[in-house]
Amino acid sequence: MTDRFTMDEPQPRLLDETGQGVIGTPMDRPDGPQKVSGTAGYTADHPAPEGMAHGYLVRATIARGKVLKIDREGAMGLEGVLDVITDPRMTRNPAQGMAGEAPVQPADAVHYHGQPIALVVASTFEAARDAAQRLSVEYETEDAAVSPGNTRDTEVDDPETAGDFDAAWDSSEVTVDLNYTTPSHAAAAMEPHAAVAQWNGDAVELRGSLQMVRFNKKELADSLGIDASQVRILSPFVGGGFGSKLGIGPEAVAAAIASQKLGRPVRVVMTRQNVFDMILRRSETAQHVRLGATRDGRITAISHDDRVSNLDEEGFAEPVSQASQFLYGADGLSFTQTVARIAATPAGSVRAPGEAVGMVAFEAAIDELADKLGMDPLDLRLKNLPEKHPMDGRPYSARRLADCLTEGAELFGWDARWEAGSRREGDWLIGMGMSSAARSNVLVKSAARVRLTGDRAIVETDMTDIGTGSYAILNQIAAEMLGLSPDRVEVRLGDSDLPGASGSGGSFGASSAGSATFLAAKKIRAEIARKIGCSEEALTLQKGRARGDNREADLSGLVTEEIVAEAEIEGGKTAESHFSSGFGAHFAEVAVNEWTGEVRVRRMLGVMSMGRILNEKTARSQALGGMIWGIGTALTEDMQSDSRDGHVVTRDLANYHVPSHADVPGDMQVVFLEERDDWANPIQTKGIGELGISGAGAAVINAISHASGHRIYDIPALPDRVISSFGVK
Numbered sequence: 001m002t003d004r005f006t007m008d009e010p011q012p013r014l015l016d017e018t019g020q021g022v023i024g025t026p027m028d029r030p031d032g033p034q035k036v037s038g039t040a041g042y043t044a045d046h047p048a049p050e051g052m053a054h055g056y057l058v059r060a061t062i063a064r065g066k067v068l069k070i071d072r073e074g075a076m077g078l079e080g081v082l083d084v085i086t087d088p089r090m091t092r093n094p095a096q097g098m099a100g101e102a103p104v105q106p107a108d109a110v111h112y113h114g115q116p117i118a119l120v121v122a123s124t125f126e127a128a129r130d131a132a133q134r135l136s137v138e139y140e141t142e143d144a145a146v147s148p149g150n151t152r153d154t155e156v157d158d159p160e161t162a163g164d165f166d167a168a169w170d171s172s173e174v175t176v177d178l179n180y181t182t183p184s185h186a187a188a189a190m191e192p193h194a195a196v197a198q199w200n201g202d203a204v205e206l207r208g209s210l211q212m213v214r215f216n217k218k219e220l221a222d223s224l225g226i227d228a229s230q231v232r233i234l235s236p237f238v239g240g241g242f243g244s245k246l247g248i249g250p251e252a253v254a255a256a257i258a259s260q261k262l263g264r265p266v267r268v269v270m271t272r273q274n275v276f277d278m279i280l281r282r283s284e285t286a287q288h289v290r291l292g293a294t295r296d297g298r299i300t301a302i303s304h305d306d307r308v309s310n311l312d313e314e315g316f317a318e319p320v321s322q323a324s325q326f327l328y329g330a331d332g333l334s335f336t337q338t339v340a341r342i343a344a345t346p347a348g349s350v351r352a353p354g355e356a357v358g359m360v361a362f363e364a365a366i367d368e369l370a371d372k373l374g375m376d377p378l379d380l381r382l383k384n385l386p387e388k389h390p391m392d393g394r395p396y397s398a399r400r401l402a403d404c405l406t407e408g409a410e411l412f413g414w415d416a417r418w419e420a421g422s423r424r425e426g427d428w429l430i431g432m433g434m435s436s437a438a439r440s441n442v443l444v445k446s447a448a449r450v451r452l453t454g455d456r457a458i459v460e461t462d463m464t465d466i467g468t469g470s471y472a473i474l475n476q477i478a479a480e481m482l483g484l485s486p487d488r489v490e491v492r493l494g495d496s497d498l499p500g501a502s503g504s505g506g507s508f509g510a511s512s513a514g515s516a517t518f519l520a521a522k523k524i525r526a527e528i529a530r531k532i533g534c535s536e537e538a539l540t541l542q543k544g545r546a547r548g549d550n551r552e553a554d555l556s557g558l559v560t561e562e563i564v565a566e567a568e569i570e571g572g573k574t575a576e577s578h579f580s581s582g583f584g585a586h587f588a589e590v591a592v593n594e595w596t597g598e599v600r601v602r603r604m605l606g607v608m609s610m611g612r613i614l615n616e617k618t619a620r621s622q623a624l625g626g627m628i629w630g631i632g633t634a635l636t637e638d639m640q641s642d643s644r645d646g647h648v649v650t651r652d653l654a655n656y657h658v659p660s661h662a663d664v665p666g667d668m669q670v671v672f673l674e675e676r677d678d679w680a681n682p683i684q685t686k687g688i689g690e691l692g693i694s695g696a697g698a699a700v701i702n703a704i705s706h707a708s709g710h711r712i713y714d715i716p717a718l719p720d721r722v723i724s725s726f727g728v729k
């Protein structure tokens with residue numbers, strides 16, 4: 001029986017009392033040896049099932065229109081080709097995490113250049129790819145806008161407001177009114193998307209690279225028109241997601257359809273180019289930020305309007321102003337959004353959707369306001385931290401933003417900051433910049449099962465580990481709660497037959513699946529207390545031994561028959577009464593070449609408070625990774641499409657520039673200011689994954705402005721843009 005728990009009130013901080021000493025420690029990943037030895041079962045590396053065929057997705061090469069004819073016969077004549085499949089269920093938009101909401105498209109409809117229109121199946125991957133590339137397709141083309149620059153077809157959402165922005169703006173003594181752009185981004189996960197499908201009667205088993213198995217199971221069932229009970233998904237190892245694997249993708253749907261049709265297992269592996277063409281991107285943005293203040297630096301007016309893009313039927317819109325709505329207070333706040341409907345690869349969640357690009361503009365505008373006020377940007381931020389959520393009046397659950405700002409400034413040596421544009425080393429101009437960091441925190445319904453026999457425990461949940469460390473932290477939670485050494489705990493993940501958890505997305509995985517694991521283990525503690533005859537409160541479990549009320553026993557002798565406990569958690573009243581978010585502060589020092597416009601990040605510091613830290617090592621890696629993505633946002637990442645037909649031009653990692661080693665300074669520091677978020681969940685944690693990127697790019701952009709004395713409004717700060725920002729010399 002599953003215990004159900006709703007987060008309606010703060011819970012005791014049990015993990016601070018257990019005393020096994022595992023929680024929070026920088027424990028190595030239990031799955032590390034498998035990964036470095038190449039034995040971890042990533043989808044495409046998994047041993048091929050008997051009789052497996054290979055599918056390769058064919059992309060549309062027009063922006064919008066109709067497929068008139070596919071030369072199936074010609075392709076069938078090529079060596080090794082088994083089938084060329086077109087199916088309306090396959091060309092459906094790969095909507096992410098929105099099961100049943102994406103309309104099934106006619107098989108012949110083309111909505112964007114790169115859309116999958118067919119699957120070539122062959123006896124080898126090479127034969128399938130060769131035939132797909134030689135496949136002749138006839139189209140009827142329609143006119144389509146392929147970028148927001150050439151469409152007026154937009155949808156206007158209701159503005160979000162608090163107070164009277166116009167009145168506050170009109171009476172502001174000092175104002176800035178600024179426009180920014182950011183380009184489209186690719187998630188750029190290291191592992192390209194892959195799926196292996198195999199049918200057994202009317203049930204399909206799909207091995208895939210997916211972030212949210214519980215939802216993906218339903219999405220695949222809906223895509224195929226079958227019941228969810230007929231689908232099993234296996235996704236034990238995922239080589240990065242960054243949002244691109246949140247929802248079921250075309251590779252999975254196509255593999256399932258082909259496998260059923262051919263009566264044999266089918267594997268579909270995307271090439272890097274397929275991923276850029278077919279997998280959702282982050283929208284480009286145009287942002288308009290207006291800030292008003294009194295002369296002594298009290299912010300009075302905040303407005304952040306944005307324009308993003310997506311396909312016609314897609315419901316997602318990059319939530320650009322998300323953090324702008326709760327970082328600082330003002331008398332009047334206003335936020336609007338418009339969505340340009342264009343023929344381009346669908347836009348969706350990519351690494352901190354909203355904050356990753358919204359904060360670059362917003363925090364750069366805050367910096368510029370500080371300049372105009374003649375204030376230190378650190379002081380301006382500290383002066384304007386609101387008491388409560390400025391939009392809805394909720395109190396913050398736990399917020400150490402002020403501590404992050406002041407401790408960060410001290411550690412970074414912010415005091416030594418010089419006048420903008422005044423320091424040089426040879427041809428290099430040197431500058432320091434900073435930004436607040438914020439990423440809101442949520443709890444998503446999650447279940448987990450814990451089994452204990454003697455002093456061996458097993459954790460089972462369909463939670464995924466996308467490189468983040470789920471295997472490590474769920475192990476640590478169970479080990480801590482049951483008084484076991486981590487090598488006595490096994491964690492089984494990524495199987496839809498296991499209790500359904502949140503999956504990995506929106507930084508909610510560790511808190512959600514972790515809380516479910518905690519609650520299941522807590523249930524086992526109650527059972528052990530009963531067995532030795534003490535109260536639950538009196539029970540101590542340490543080093544495989546149970547103690548309480550002057551009784552004690554070794555678990556190995558006490559738990560001779562397996563104890564199984566399952567628990568499920570979901571958000572409740574605390575989410576309504578309090579606003580929970582991770583907070584932090586980023587600092588960057590850069591050198592800007594006066595002649596080439598090249599920017600070098602010389603050092604970076606992130607100080608973050610994000611609830612209880614479950615594993616100091618994996619948490620640090622998450623935070624560092626986010627900050628590195630921030631460097632990419634500020635300096636290099638720039639997905640380019642052809643202005644005629646919208647085809648993605650930067651289709652590989654040679655042309656789409658994520659930061660490489662040479663772009664990242666050796667001096668990257670992360671400091672955690674630990675806290676307990678009592679309103680978040682029973683383990684007092686908050687999301688970590690995306691906080692590192694949120695604001696990091698702004699710190700770099702602000703440092704560039706400080707170095708050169710000139711502002712950048714079109715992100716990334718490519719060398720030509722940096723040089724032109726200098727003006728004519």
Ligand code: MOS
Nearest residue numbers: 243350351505506
């Ligand atoms: Mo995240 S962009 O919700 O994987």
